[in-house]
Structures are given as C-alpha cells and as structure tokens.
Amino acid sequence: MQQDSVRRFSYRAENYDKFRPNYPEALIDFLQASIPIQANHVIADIAAGTGIFTEQVAAWGNLVYVVEPNPYMRQIAIRRLAGFERCIFQDGTAESTGLPDHSVDVIVSAQAFHWFDPVKAKAEFRRVGRNAPQVAIVWNLRNTDSPFEVEYERFIRTYAVDYLNVSQRKMSTEDVLSFFAPVIPVYRVFGHVDFLTYEQLRGRTLSYSFMPDESSPILPEVLASLTALFDAHQESGEVRLSYKTRLFVGTI
Template sequence: MLRDTFDGAAERYDRARPRYPRPLVEELARAADLGPGSRVLEVAPGTGQLTVPLAGFGCRLTAVELGPSLAAVARRNLVAFPRVDVQVADFERWEVPREPFDLVVIATAYHWFDPGLFLAKAASALRPGGRLAVVTTHHVAGGTREFFDRMQACYERWDPATPPGLRMPTEDETATDTGEFERSAHFGDVTVWRGAREITYTTDEYLDVLLTYSGHLALAEPARRGLLACLRELLETRHGGRVTKRYLHELITATRV
C-alpha cells in the first residue's frame, strides 16, 4: 500500500518536508479556540510538521501515527511537550477514548482514508460542537515555471504512469470538493481557508523532497535513479541549481453537530 512507503523514509521526511505556514496554524488555532484546556486528536502526524506548532498552544494532544519510524521521530521532535502522546496505530482500528476531543485534525493525509468511514470515526471522537480540521496541500503553477514545464520530459521517459503533456494546475483550478463534509450527517458549518506560498530549494533539497512522495518511493529503483538524474541535470544546467515551488494549502473546518 502506497501510504506505507513513508515509514521507510522517516528521517528524510522529517528533514525535507516543509512545515506548515504560520498563517494556517493561527487560523486553525482561532477556529478551534486552542489553548491549555483543549483536547486535540491529530491523525497521521508524520514526524510532527503540524503537531509541533499545535503543541505550542499548550493543549493536550494525542497523535495517532501508522508508521513506527515516523512516530519515533515525532516523539523526538516533541520531547519538550509533555502533554503530547504519540501512539502507533492504524486510526481506522484505533480505539477512541471515552473522554471526547475538542479538535480532530489531519494534515495532508485525508486522501489516504475512506471519507465516509473517516468522518464517522472523527465524529465519534469529538464532543458536540467540537471541530474537525482537514489540511490539504496542492502543487500549483508558479515559482520556476520553466523548470516544471521542462521536467515533464523526464517523467514521461522514466515514469510510465505520467500522463503526456501534464502541467501544474492553477490555483483557480485547484479546490477540494467539500460536498462530503456538507452532506455528512455528523458535521455542519463547513468553512474553507486558502493560502499559497513559495519555497526555493537547491537541487539536493528538491530531490530530497521528491523522495518523500509515495509515487517516487514506489518507482522501481532503476527508474527512480534515472528520473532523479534527469531532474538533477535539468536543474544544474538550465536553472542554476535552484528551483522555486508553489504550494496551495487549504484548511477545511466543520463543526460536530
């Protein structure tokens, strides 16, 4: 299963994956009224990219992570926060505690779950009036556009699953369908916050990020080596060894009815 691939790259995942922008974290804290009295459940925290800033609000936080190596790195990153408990479990089989949570949050991992099952389980963990927060991360047009156009040839050569002529979508073309939240019998008051940012990487930093994506990790070794070599040559010879990538984040929130 593709979502199992991340655990084998836990240290690289921690090193390379960008943390979430402060405006998103602050909007989440505002929407959930986070503070020392809050009980928070985070699903699929990875190595703590969102967990660490949330823990900074002083809340009691339980993080349920499928991968034991990812969880171990998360615990290391959260050693300064004694009110955080990182557990290794499959959320779909995890036993929900009797005391309900004020917030259930999942960041850049919701797509790995069956929506109906996830929403029902998240609702069972929340108190009435508690909040569900789903953070999405999209790769959108922007930054070093010429590189992202040119790299298509590398992917078409080395990854047979690549659609021909693929291009990054614009922000206007990118939006998560919130219908599953709006139709859910468990939730109401659905809101969406959106924010974009750009990050500049060196060649090595960019290739490191790619090696935290499930599709790249799942490639056969010869194809992965060929793809990375092709991208490295393109970056070094045509773009001065640097690339700027644009990300679009969404924060979808809903209230437990």
Template sequence: MPDMTRAEGRDEFRQARSFGAAADAYERGRPSYPPEAVAWLVPQDARTVVDVGAGTGKLTRALRAPGREVVAVEPSIGMREQFSHVLPDMRVLDGTGESIPLPDASVDVLVCAQAWHWVNPDRAVPEAARVLRPGGRLGLVWNFRDVSVPWVAELDRILRDCAAAPTNARQVEHVGAPFGPVERQDFRWSHPVSAGEVVDMVASRSYVITLEPAAREELLSRVRTLLDAERPAEMPYVTECHRAELAAR
C-alpha cells in the first residue's frame, strides 16, 4: 500500500507514511488481483493506463497487455525502489493521487489499488479528471480477506486485539462530478500462500509497521501460532471493485 497522505490525524498520517519501511514484506506478502477484476476495471481497448499508488506493482503487472502502456505513480522512495527491482522494464514516477506527474487528457484509465482511502478526494477527484481523456475511466479496487472462513476470522481477531487498523472510509461516495455513477462488482478468489507469506502480509500493514517493536513481535508471534495450527495453503479474498467514467467535455 502506498503512502498517499490525508493528514487528518497524527496516527493516520503516520500510518500512511509508513509503507516504504516494509516494502520487501509488502512484495512478499501482499496478493495480486484476479484477472476477472482487472478485466472489469479496465476496458480491453484501453491503450494508456496509470496505476496511482502502485506500491511494489502488485496491480501494475496485472494491467500489462499487448499494445498497452502502463505507467506507475508511487510517492514512497522505498516502494519505488522495490517496484524497480521486481519490474525493471516498467516506468514508475514519483507522485500522489493529488499530484500526478502526467499531462492533461493523456490517460484512458486511472486505477488506484489499496490506496484511495489515503487520498484527499477534494483534490484527487479533479486530478484524476485532469489526466483522463473524455470518457476515460477511474477504477478503485481493494483486496479484503474473506472472514467468512474461520481461521481468517481468527486472524482478524488477533489483529484487532493487537493493533488499531485505520478507521478511514474508502471514500468511494466522494468521487462525484465530473464522473458519472460509480458501479461496483465483487470477486471472490483465493491466493496461494505459505505461512511466511501470511506473516509478511500482516507485517506490511500500516498499523502493524507503526507498532512499538515489542507489540509488533507479540502480534506476529500470535499469528505464527495460529498458522502452525491451521497450516493454510491459500488465503481467501474478496476483491471489491468500483468504476466510474469521466463525462465528455
């Protein structure tokens, strides 16, 4: 998750700025995105797609297609370095949802994965509209662990016991004009994992990164104990997708 900032509280600001310190764990532990979700978010004929808040490129790599240019935008130096390590052939720029370093009307689709809740929508919505071509599309996507599975529900209980997850909403309702109605589609899928990758996924959460070292180690120890008992081979997810088209100028 990128550190796109919305300075509405010291804890949220600190969490939003924390991800670069755990870029390697983020790359190892965070899931990709199902092809069906990517196809729903991005039209097949899109030729220029920008991934804002790209992190280590989890969504970026899924956006690639023949004849399509994909540009990543990411504010964290640590995340950009990790991105360039795993995707050396792809372009990644320093920027945020509120300040995208691309020309006006230069993009067919702008996507934002695991990050829109960190932006200031009063600035990010007009900035997205600026870089999109008329009729272009804004896509917002989040992966959520499927807590209908008992061991995943227990994992979430451990996280709630030990760390304070951000309370900021996903802010989809704040997209509004000049975009049209926001559509939503959810996709259920499973991501193959090892126990170590689940630990890395937990360790890469902003509210875990910013814990005091002793509290973080206590949390991770409880997670390891759960995984030793459950021995999961996959993590079930629900991928929540939203899309809205920019009105023609």
C-alpha cells in the first residue's frame, strides 16, 4: 500500500467508522461455511480500517490479527473491537504485515484490495499463510440503478478529486482473478440496502477518500449540492442507497 493511500484516510476515520456500511450477514454466513472456518483457524484482516468487517468476522470467536497501517483508523478499530479479547492489533500493510511466517489460515480484506500492490501482497500472504491459506476479498459496490443513485454517482464524479484512479471501480474482475491464478476463486454477489438520513449521507460522502475533506475551500459548494440532491429524492427523511457486495474466496 502506497503511503498516500494510508494518509488520505487520517481525517476521515471518524466518518468512516460512523457512516460506512457493514456487510450482508448472508455473505458472512456463506464465507464461514464455504471455507469452512474451524475453531482453531487464525484469521488476518488486512487493511482492516476501523474494524467494520473485522467485527463481523471476530464474532466467530477465532483469533484475529487486525492489520491496519493508519494509526487513526487503528485506534478506532481498537475501540470498536474492545469486546473481542482474541483480536490482536498490528501496524502493517498488505505488502508488509509484520505477522510471523506461516501464522494464519485465513486472510480477509474488505474494501481495501484495490489499494494493494497485488504481486507484493500475494508474496506476503503466502509468507504469513500456512497450508495454502484461504483468501477472501470483499467490496461493497454502490449501485447506480435508481434515480437517486444515478444522480449521486453524477454528484461524486463532479466533485471527486481522483475517483476513477483510486476507487474500486478501477479494478476489473479479471484483475482480481489474476491475483488468485492459477486457482479460480469462488465468486458471489450479495445485495445490501441502506436508508440514510441527510446526516448519514453527508458523513458517508465525506468518508470517501476521493472527495474533498472538511478543510476544503469548496466544501460549502459540495454540501449545498448534496443537500439539494437529498431534498429532491428523500422520502420520509431518508434516501435509499443500495449495493452489490462482491466476494472472491479461494486459496493462493
């Protein structure tokens, strides 16, 4: 992970933790069953952020290494996961986790793989994994189906700094498949829907690394546009934002 990809979340960590979506329980159940997760499996969540996905995985009761390079996000993850005694927090990246050789059975990464150097990350995963570790890569991908979702995507493209260079949309399915090659991973898509108040939509929008942050001089213009968009599409004080949650799982 390049240093800029780490630093750019420092002032977004609180919004990220409060307002980013979690992941469908159907996906969590499918992942647990398809690996299948055993009680003695050690899991590493790579680029765990504030621990949103980690929290759902840690509920299985396994030992989990929570690897996150950004100190602000890692501290929030420590707070979020305080109730899970088997979480061990590690300052590290996908390319240099700091974990011992052959120490984990399952590696997961949610909403982060597009930041990785895939060649270096694969070498690192093989180093820390044992017995051909299982790897699960997950993304929540916003839909652009409804009138609000179409307009929200247009709003993001209007104000985003480097959206198509850094968002997950830059990475094709073929890019992910090449990471697992020659193994063909299992691929599944799960539906996920959120209903957001204006405060929640504002927080989620400001959590995106490619959007102007709260110090930006154009923030008033961005928020005025977002308010108008929300007001035009809200029903009973909420807008509907849906996702395709993509899962790739296989051995490396």
